[in-house]
Amino acid sequence: METTSPPGTKRRRGWRGDADQRSGAWYPRWYWPSFTGPGTLWLVLLFVLPFYTVLSVAFGTVEPFFRTPLPVYQPWYWNFATFSTTLEKLYVSPAIYQPALIRTFTYVFAASFICLVIGYAVAYYAARFAGKHRVLVLVLLVAPFWISYLMRIYAWQSLLQPDGYVNDALGALHLVSSPVLWLSGKPVTVILGLVYGYIPFMILPLYGSLDRIEASMLEAGRDLGASPSQTFRRVTLPLSKPAILAGLVIVALPMFGDYYTSNLLGTQQTSMFGNLIDTSVYQAGQGPEAGSLVLILMVIVIAPMLYYLRETRRAAESA
Amino acid sequence: MSSATLVPPTPASSTASRIRGWRKNPWRRPRFLQAITIGYLLWSLIPVAIAVVFSFNSGRSRSTWQGASLRWWNGDPFDSLFHDPTLRAAMLQTFRLSFLTVLIAVPIGTAFAIGIDRWHGRPARPANFMMLLSFVVPEMILGVSLFLLFTNLFKNLVPLGTTAQLLGLATFQMSYPVIIVRARLLSIGPEYEEAAMDLGAKPGQSIRRVLLPLLSPAILASVAVVFADSVDDFVIVRYLSGPANSEPLSVKIYSAARSSPTPAVNAAATVMLMATLAMIIVGYLVYRRFARGTGDAGDMASFTQL
Numbered sequence: 063m064e065t066t067s068p069p070g071t072k073r074r075r076g077w078r079g080d081a082d083q084r085s086g087a088w089y090p091r092w093y094w095p096s097f098t099g100p101g102t103l104w105l106v107l108l109f110v111l112p113f114y115t116v117l118s119v120a121f122g123t124v125e126p127f128f129r130t131p132l133p134v135y136q137p138w139y140w141n142f143a144t145f146s147t148t149l150e151k152l153y154v155s156p157a158i159y160q161p162a163l164i165r166t167f168t169y170v171f172a173a174s175f176i177c178l179v180i181g182y183a184v185a186y187y188a189a190r191f192a193g194k195h196r197v198l199v200l201v202l203l204v205a206p207f208w209i210s211y212l213m214r215i216y217a218w219q220s221l222l223q224p225d226g227y228v229n230d231a232l233g234a235l236h237l238v239s240s241p242v243l244w245l246s247g248k249p250v251t252v253i254l255g256l257v258y259g260y261i262p263f264m265i266l267p268l269y270g271s272l273d274r275i276e277a278s279m280l281e282a283g284r285d286l287g288a289s290p291s292q293t294f295r296r297v298t299l300p301l302s303k304p305a306i307l308a309g310l311v312i313v314a315l316p317m318f319g320d321y322y323t324s325n326l327l328g329t330q331q332t333s334m335f336g337n338l339i340d341t342s343v344y345q346a347g348q349g350p351e352a353g354s355l356v357l358i359l360m361v362i363v364i365a366p367m368l369y370y371l372r373e374t375r376r377a378a379e380s381a
Numbered sequence: 382m383s384s385a386t387l388v389p390p391t392p393a394s395s396t397a398s399r400i401r402g403w404r405k406n407p408w409r410r411p412r413f414l415q416a417i418t419i420g421y422l423l424w425s426l427i428p429v430a431i432a433v434v435f436s437f438n439s440g441r442s443r444s445t446w447q448g449a450s451l452r453w454w455n456g457d458p459f460d461s462l463f464h465d466p467t468l469r470a471a472m473l474q475t476f477r478l479s480f481l482t483v484l485i486a487v488p489i490g491t492a493f494a495i496g497i498d499r500w501h502g503r504p505a506r507p508a509n510f511m512m513l514l515s516f517v518v519p520e521m522i523l524g525v526s527l528f529l530l531f532t533n534l535f536k537n538l539v540p541l542g543t544t545a546q547l548l549g550l551a552t553f554q555m556s557y558p559v560i561i562v563r564a565r566l567l568s569i570g571p572e573y574e575e576a577a578m579d580l581g582a583k584p585g586q587s588i589r590r591v592l593l594p595l596l597s598p599a600i601l602a603s604v605a606v607v608f609a610d611s612v613d614d615f616v617i618v619r620y621l622s623g624p625a626n627s628e629p630l631s632v633k634i635y636s637a638a639r640s641s642p643t644p645a646v647n648a649a650a651t652v653m654l655m656a657t658l659a660m661i662i663v664g665y666l667v668y669r670r671f672a673r674g675t676g677d678a679g680d681m682a683s684f685t686q687l
Contacts, residue, residue: 095496097497098493101489101496102493115530119529133529180417187411191415206425208661209429212635213650216646217428217432217650221444223444319519326635
């Protein structure tokens, strides 16, 4: 996100560094870079270097006796054997990792879609109809954002126990005769857990976008003869499309790396890609495999990540 | 689940007339959307409220109410939150990590934001890109990467434990102040600083005495956000925790939830909740106070959408 300079000012990149021509203020060349220095150095050491370590571990070997990873830091000695074995576990015949991969995509798509449907309705209501309760609705919508994900999932775990309140309520309404074992590896529990956990991230961008749509735009649509549903389809929906896509990406990204929802609300039968990584990280001899799995996850999420960054930059530039 | 119980059962004919009425006047309140919103709010907040209430359960169960007591907060001399040494250590660790993360991430992030806003040199772009990437990367990926870093390349430099957790948390949180402060920088523009320099301030003086006061709402908002988010953090902190006493509350709750938790876990979660909410409320109030009269609306919406 390069800052846009005002029209008519030329950027000077000469030996004098950046000079602001309008005020004549003059800074030494090192002045502004020195502000970014600490942050940049920090990220190089603790953001870029860790990824390089992942590569070195994934393409390295294992110490034969202790079975700890033996990373190879020179790219020309990298060995891709473990990486290709790990890849094969995802699609070649005894594809032991394939179910988790398919499950991850199914759960993430289902949960993101449910997030969108509920989130859109809620954001639409809050932006257009909340009226004098707007602040209260907003505060309540934002509250889950600041409650720890873990506590919220833990709360559901308690409610969904065989003797928990969900089964009590279902039993009292005579909907079930015996307690439902919600936590025994039911996909629906994990999907709803994911929805519950990440939906605030969907509602906020949607609310922001729907709130910015001028009522006059909708009135214009109505005046020009569109029915309410046409106005929604052809005015509101296209105007909120960037927020829909951004919201989908921002909820899907963490879901791809999620392992705790399945661990707390499901069993082995609902384990996701994140669970594969989480179990292999701590297992002796599995270091290169853990690294390979992280790389594969990185490949899965890099496109949506870059898309999100591009879209937010575009939104910032047009604002 | 609650939305179904909230909508009174309406006969089909009245539904039809309602739709006709909506066609006539689409600006009236749509009951259906209202029901979904109320249902959503109940669905999102009631489970948490129940979890808080159960921290006052007198029995061992976290799902069956057995009467009210302070047993799991203070009463039980061994297993209550304020007496169990591991939970006490975890509480301390949570606040230590969050406090120190704020001290590291907010100043570095603020300086980065100012620098990147003013510096038009070529390397500014990749540096900024790297910062934004650290904002969107799934925490899982960063956590495992840092774990592999501290167990391999930095093995003899930084052992797993508080220092590693702090470095990891600060890395993950640094992008918040950058984004919040930059948004503020864009809205205040360079004019005030230029005026100060025209009046004879040196670059350092104009930053210290003009820019930083103008940025203070954004910096305070960053403090609140980073603190609250660090209290809640779990993935990175768990991968980088070393000895048992370096595990903060979030990690304890996770481990307990997977075995057999007592309501003391609910009490621990309630402490986290209170810490986060208190920080956010204080942050919001201070933000509103500082943002007053500077062109920012200073309402909840602009605070939450930072």
